[in-house]
Amino acid sequence: MITVRLMRGAVMARLPSRRRAGAAIFASLAGATVVLLTAALSAHGQANTPSDAEKSKALAAWDDIVIVLRHPRCLNCHQENVPLEGDERRIHIPLVVRGPENGEYNSQGVSAMRCRNCHNVSGNNETSGTPGGGDTGGWRLAPRTMTWQGLSSAKLCEIIQDKSLNDNMDGPALIRHMGSALVMWGWEPGGDRTKVPMLHDDFINQMKIWVAGGMACPP
Amino acid sequence: MVTLNVNGRSVDLDIDPKMPLLWALRDFLGLTGTKYGCGRALCGACTVHIDGEAARSCSIMAGDAKGQITTIEAVSGKVADAVKAAWQRLNVVQCGYCQSGQIMAAITLLSSNNKPSDQDIDLSMEGNICRCGTYVRIRAAIHEAASKL
Numbered sequence: 001m002i003t004v005r006l007m008r009g010a011v012m013a014r015l016p017s018r019r020r021a022g023a024a025i026f027a028s029l030a031g032a033t034v035v036l037l038t039a040a041l042s043a044h045g046q047a048n049t050p051s052d053a054e055k056s057k058a059l060a061a062w063d064d065i066v067i068v069l070r071h072p073r074c075l076n077c078h079q080e081n082v083p084l085e086g087d088e089r090r091i092h093i094p095l096v097v098r099g100p101e102n103g104e105y106n107s108q109g110v111s112a113m114r115c116r117n118c119h120n121v122s123g124n125n126e127t128s129g130t131p132g133g134g135d136t137g138g139w140r141l142a143p144r145t146m147t148w149q150g151l152s153s154a155k156l157c158e159i160i161q162d163k164s165l166n167d168n169m170d171g172p173a174l175i176r177h178m179g180s181a182l183v184m185w186g187w188e189p190g191g192d193r194t195k196v197p198m199l200h201d202d203f204i205n206q207m208k209i210w211v212a213g214g215m216a217c218p219p
Numbered sequence: 220m221v222t223l224n225v226n227g228r229s230v231d232l233d234i235d236p237k238m239p240l241l242w243a244l245r246d247f248l249g250l251t252g253t254k255y256g257c258g259r260a261l262c263g264a265c266t267v268h269i270d271g272e273a274a275r276s277c278s279i280m281a282g283d284a285k286g287q288i289t290t291i292e293a294v295s296g297k298v299a300d301a302v303k304a305a306w307q308r309l310n311v312v313q314c315g316y317c318q319s320g321q322i323m324a325a326i327t328l329l330s331s332n333n334k335p336s337d338q339d340i341d342l343s344m345e346g347n348i349c350r351c352g353t354y355v356r357i358r359a360a361i362h363e364a365a366s367k368l
Contacts, residue, residue, distance in 0.1 A: 094261060094346040111331060111343035112273035112324035118260040120283045127239055128278040130260050 050214040058213020061206040066153045068203055069160070071196050073186035077141050078148040087194055098141050107141040115139035124190025131193065133185040140182075143167060157217035171211035178207055221281045225250070226293035236282025240274075241265045243281045244290060252291040252319050256348070263347030266320035268294065273327040275346075291319035298329045301367040305360040313351035321347050325361050333368040335361065 050058065068074060076084040083092045099110040108115045119139035120132035132139060142148075145165040148156055159165050160174070169177060177183060179200075186196040196203070210216070221232050223240075225248060232247050239258075244250045244267070253276055256264030260278035267276045270286035302325050305311075312318050321344070328335055328343040335343070340358050349357065 094263075094348075095342075096345070097342055111339070112266070112327040113343055113346050114272065117273050117346075118275045118278045120278070120280050122280065122283050125237070125239075125278055125280055127237070127280075128259050128275075130278045 050212065050216075054213040055216045056213075058210045058216040059218060061209040061213070062153070062157055062216065062218065064198065064206045065203070065210060066156060068186075068196050068198055069148060069156060071186065071194075073189055073193065073196050074183075075148055078146055079141060080144060080147045080149065081141075083141055098144070101144060107143065108138065115141075124185075124188070126190060129191055131185065131190055133188070134182045138182075154218045157215075161215045161217075171215055175204060175207045175211060178204060223248075223281065223284060223288060224286070225288045226290060227287075232281070234281060236280060238281045239277050240267070240279045240281045240284045240288070241276035244276060244288075250290045250292055254316055254319060256317065256320070261346075261348075262317070263320040263324060264317050266323040266347065267291075268323060268327065271327070271330060273324050291323060294323065294326060298333075298364070298368065299326050301364040302326050302329065302360070304367070305364040309356050309360045309363060311353055311356040311360045313349075313353050317347060317349045317351075321349065321357055325357070325364070328361065329365055329368060333365055335365060 069078075072084070072087045072089055076086075076089060081098045083096065084090060085092050094113070096109045096113045096115070098107050099105055099114070101107050105114060109117075116138045118128075118130050119134070120130070121134050121138055123133045124131050134140075143165075146159070146167075151159070161171070163169065166174070184200065187200045189195060198206075221234050221236050221238075221243070223230050223232060223243060225244065230248065232243055234243055234247065241253060241255060244253055245255070253267055254264040255277065256262035258277045260275040263275065265275055265277040266273050268274065268287075268289040269279070269284055271289075274284070276284075299322075302322055306318070306322060311321075324344055324347050328340065332339055332343075337358065340361050344354075344357065344361075
């Protein structure tokens, strides 16, 4: 507002009287517009700022969410270079490594040892016991920046919402990711693998509460 | 009904789409060069190519095998010829049971990397087990094949 008023005074002084009236109206309208826009943006900002109650709910929701994220069905592929297997989290047999993190084979192994050489896109293979199920990207390791092994709850909460690390996902995108085919496998892992210990609908609800509460993290 | 493209021809098979590709190849098409080892995608004896990539035919369901399938009986080309020649010259084979899988995996490796290091070979061939322990000759043969490419 101060800037608008200063500019209006300087410009008006240089104009002939007939045009001054028009310019004054224009400047007043412009000033009013700035005031309204500022008020609207301020109100919008306040609406997006979660209340203390929402933050508390978000923190409680995170405590449920992190149990899922640390479950072997999720954590086993959120590893730095080699996926793990089983609830005991042993090194994948046979040994496979991440491979390049870009292109067609993004984090899907190397050469004759690519994930999709054994893991079916259409689902678990109950004959060979090989788990499968995926989206267009198929079976793969999570990005190296999403290595969750060994992280505290607070650190995991911090990095999962860091768009510079999480493939540029905001809150709604994170919720969508949790409904993707590859993630959904954790709820139907086949064989005698333990399922993620929470109904998927309940998990998504907790995710929504967490996002609505500003994705609050424990200290 | 499942349609497979195997060794350059299209075949319709009246089988369950969840049948392992290996059973379709061996029992329905008579292509017995591809071997059954563990049936769990752990040993590599059943390795074939699907669109040029190595695939464990015991683990890939026939209904998922959408691409061009190539077995040891028909694999060909410059890389395949170099690998087969090196295998023969260095007498890689002992009992031979795993060797069709080894050769198919080696061709996949050399098709994307014609100057593999020892580590490249180890990582690529990790899933192909040889109970006779011919690993040293396998590695030497891959290096020799690479030298011809």
